[in-house]
Amino acid sequence: MxxxxxxxxxxxxxxxxxxxxxxxLAAEAVRLAVADxxxxxxxLDGLLVSSGIRQDVGVSLADVLALPxxxxxxxxxxxxxxxGVMVAQAAQAIxxxxxxxxxxxxxxxxxxxxxxxxxxxGSPRGxxxxxxxxxxxxxxxxxxxxxxxxxxxxxxxxxRYGTTSAQLGDIAVAQRAWAAGNPRAAxxxxxTLAEHQASRWIAEPLHLLDCCLVSNxxxxxxxxxxxxxxxxxxxxxxxxxxxxxxxxxQLRAGxxxxxxxxxxxxxxxxxxxxxxxxxxxxxCELYDCYTYTVLVTLEDYGFCPKGEGGQFxxxxxxxxxxxLACNTGGGQLSAYYMWGMTPxxxxxxxxxxxxxxxxxxxxxxxxxxxxxxxxxxxxxxVLSPHPARRSAAW
Amino acid sequence: xxxxxxxxxxFPAVARDEASxxxxxxxxRGELLMQRCPASGDVxxxxxxxxxxxxxxxxxxVVVSGRGTLVSWxxxxxxxxxxxxxxxxxxxxxxxxxxxxxxxxxLAGAEGGDSLEPRVGLPxxxxxxxxxxxxxxxxxEMLPAFMPLARATA
Numbered sequence: 001m002x003x004x005x006x007x008x009x010x011x012x013x014x015x016x017x018x019x020x021x022x023x024x025l026a027a028e029a030v031r032l033a034v035a036d037x038x039x040x041x042x043x044l045d046g047l048l049v050s051s052g053i054r055q056d057v058g059v060s061l062a063d064v065l066a067l068p069x070x071x072x073x074x075x076x077x078x079x080x081x082x083x084g085v086m087v088a089q090a091a092q093a094i095x096x097x098x099x100x101x102x103x104x105x106x107x108x109x110x111x112x113x114x115x116x117x118x119x120x121x122g123s124p125r126g127x128x129x130x131x132x133x134x135x136x137x138x139x140x141x142x143x144x145x146x147x148x149x150x151x152x153x154x155x156x157x158x159x160r161y162g163t164t165s166a167q168l169g170d171i172a173v174a175q176r177a178w179a180a181g182n183p184r185a186a187x188x189x190x191x192t193l194a195e196h197q198a199s200r201w202i203a204e205p206l207h208l209l210d211c212c213l214v215s216n217x218x219x220x221x222x223x224x225x226x227x228x229x230x231x232x233x234x235x236x237x238x239x240x241x242x243x244x245x246x247x248x249x250q251l252r253a254g255x256x257x258x259x260x261x262x263x264x265x266x267x268x269x270x271x272x273x274x275x276x277x278x279x280x281x282x283x284c285e286l287y288d289c290y291t292y293t294v295l296v297t298l299e300d301y302g303f304c305p306k307g308e309g310g311q312f313x314x315x316x317x318x319x320x321x322x323x324l325a326c327n328t329g330g331g332q333l334s335a336y337y338m339w340g341m342t343p344x345x346x347x348x349x350x351x352x353x354x355x356x357x358x359x360x361x362x363x364x365x366x367x368x369x370x371x372x373x374x375x376x377x378x379x380x381x382v383l384s385p386h387p388a389r390r391s392a393a394w
Numbered sequence: 395x396x397x398x399x400x401x402x403x404x405f406p407a408v409a410r411d412e413a414s415x416x417x418x419x420x421x422x423r424g425e426l427l428m429q430r431c432p433a434s435g436d437v438x439x440x441x442x443x444x445x446x447x448x449x450x451x452x453x454x455x456v457v458v459s460g461r462g463t464l465v466s467w468x469x470x471x472x473x474x475x476x477x478x479x480x481x482x483x484x485x486x487x488x489x490x491x492x493x494x495x496x497x498x499x500x501l502a503g504a505e506g507g508d509s510l511e512p513r514v515g516l517p518x519x520x521x522x523x524x525x526x527x528x529x530x531x532x533x534x535e536m537l538p539a540f541m542p543l544a545r546a547t548a
Contacts, residue, residue: 118472131477134417134441136408137537140525142486143498145474152466152488152498159466159514201483204469250446251439251488251496258466 003388004091005229005236008037008222009348010105014336015186017216018113022057026107027064029218033103037222038233041065044222046072046099048090050082052108052339053120053214061105071099079372080287081244082106083340084379088242090223100224106341107218117214118147146289147211149374151203153258154292158205160259160307165205167310168291169196172209172333174319175288179330181320181358186213187334210291212332219341221348226387237351240276240365240389241382243269249376262378263300263369270367270380271301275389278302282362283350284324285343287371288331294318297369298326301380325350325360340370340379351385404481405500407526407534414440416455418535426520426538428495430456437493460520461492462540467501467512485510489518489540503541510542517543 010032012025026049034041044067051057058075072093078085083106090102110120131139143149157163173193179185191209199208229236245262271277278301288294295309303324304312318326329335329346336342347368349355355363364386370379410418417440420427429438431445431453444451465488473479485501502521503510518540526534 131406132409133411133414137414137417137535138441138498139475139477140405140408140537141498141500141539142470142474142478142481142484143468144478147472148468148470148474148486151468151470152486155468156466156488201469201471204471206468251498252436252446253490253494253496255496 003226004094004223004239005226006087006221006239006348006383007224007229007232007234007236008033008035008039009345010034010036010220011184011345012218014184014217014338015215016111017109018111020109022051022054022107022109022218023061023064025109025216025218026057026061026105026220029107029220030061030065030103030105033220033222036234039101039222042068044101044103045070046090046093046102048072048086048102048104049075050077050086050104050106050339051075052106053110054108056109057107072102078244078246078377078379080289080339081370081372081377081379083344084242084368084370084381085244087221087223087239087344087381088244088379091239091242094223094225100228102223103220104223105218105220106338108338109216110214111216120214146374147206148203150290150292151206153296153375154205154290156258157292157296161310163295163310165207166193166197167314168210168295169193170313170316171288171291171294171318172196174313174316174322175327175331176334177319178328178358179334181356182329182335185330185335186215187330206290206292209333212289213334213337215337217336217338219338219345221344235352235385237348238384238387239381240384241270241272241274242380243267243273244379245269246377249374258375259296260306261296261300261371261375263297263371263380266378266380267301267367267369270382274382276365276382280365281367282325282364283328283347283360283366284326285347285350285366286327286331286369287340287343288327288333289371291333293371293375294327296375297371301367301369320358328355328358328360343368343370344381347381347383351383353385404484405523405525405534405537406477407530408537409532410535420457421522421536421538424522425457426460427455428458428491428493429453437491437495439495439497458491458493461543462489462497462518462520464501464512464514464516464518465490465496466514485512487512487540500539501541502539503545519543519546521546
């Protein structure tokens with residue numbers, strides 16, 4: 001058996017978890033993941049650390065956990081694409097012999113008591129000083145948050161292809177229906193399209209319910225060789241393929257910024273490595289900072305032609321009982337906001353068949369995406385409960 | 395180029411720094427100052443540090459026409475930072491300059507956006523609006539924004 005597999009998953013308490021540092025939560029997630037795998041902390045010889053909005057967890061986590069000599073230790077940051085980048089890096093380290101057992105962890109604590117979730121992105125950095133210089137002009141011009149920049153991207157898609165807010169709403173409604181079956185989801189009450197449409201504008205064309213939650217917490221996975229994973233206590237989740245692609249924002253004539261994303265390169269790369277096509281995919285766990293991110297990723301992965309994402313997601317296709325199980329835990333829109341660890345954690349749960357009420361009936365091939373920046377960074381994983389069909393050509 | 399004429403856009407006061415002095419001096423004269431790469435001929439935004447076509451870091455200042463077209467827009471209802479609280483709802487936009495670069499700018503000429511009827515390709519022209527409140531000491535810089543060409547020439 002060749003290749004790498006995820007052998008452990010650790011998820012701390014998520015959401016309004018106050019009074020704990022990101023590092024403390026990260027340490028707990030790694031302990032939980034190691035225990036889930038049936039290992040002990042000294043079995044780790046690799047640690048990859050990803051920090052969120054607060055950027056306050058680093059390689060000193062290895063000291064906190066009193067880890068022994070390591071063959072791999074780094075802080076990794078490709079924003080929302082980081083989780084997939086970490087798993088790929090761990091798999092490559094394992095393939096090269098640099099490490100055998102690597103913990104990949106994300107932790108963040110942006111939520112504060114008595115503060116709006118939106119403040120996590122805005123005020124701590126935004127208004128600390130009077131705006132000066134060209135950055136001041138940029139801030140005053142008003143595209144000063146991810147909400148607004150993604151709204152500009154969604155508007156481009158709507159104008160070019162006729163995509164509607166109601167179609168984005170279909171994504172939010174489908175994910176909320178999945179969240180009902182996820183005990184970890186923050187938002188489990190049923191959602192109607194009318195409620196989505198009536199939710200207040202954040203930055204038109206994005207309503208409040210097009211935007212993700214903000215959460216405190218940590219998630220970790222243990223990556224090891226497929227051979228070793230087979231001898232551990234949980235069913236291995238095999239890594240069939242991975243890809244990443246990055247395209248810094250092109251702000252000039254002819255740019256497809258916001259309409260075509262690096263997913264269009266990352267997805268096919270991962271599928272080629274896995275030896276699959278989109279028709280083989282049973283479950284999608286797609287990064288959903290916004291409803292629109294799901295739509296554009298489905299297009300860029302090739303689930304439908306460019307521009308047809310709006311029609312593709314309509315009629316409950318992504319909802320429980322629909323043709324394509326997507327974001328089966330409710331995603332970052334309805335469950336928890338752990339960047340790329342949100343889709344990855346749910347993929348592991350689904351691959352193991354641990355989804356309970358929300359378990360997708362078929363879960364042999366699971367595609368996981370991560371997206372960072374303003375549709376600038378992308379990572380893809382193809383996971384399966386079955387060993388890779390062919391030896392991965394890394 | 396055109397002068398103000400649009401309603402106050404509630405720009406928070408912006409002060410110049412050393413790197414932006416030329417840009418704001420041009421704006422005060424009603425000129426839009428971008429950068430040009432002498433090697434590739436590309437015109438780039440004022441914050442670019444490298445020419446994406448050739449990799450050169452030697453960029454010259456260049457005054458551009460101020461003409462452009464609308465690429466995308468959003469009506470911002472929730473202020474992203476407290477200093478924009480007085481401005482909401484406002485229209486922010488991606489504008490393609492005639493010379494090629496895209497700018498993220500405020501769209502002037504309508505409050506709330508409904509009467510402006512934005513559409514892709516709408517011809518626009520730069521206008522220059524005061525930042526900060528009247529009577530601020532020191533006064534905020536004049537900031538470039540864009541408005542429909544038809545309105546500017548009406």
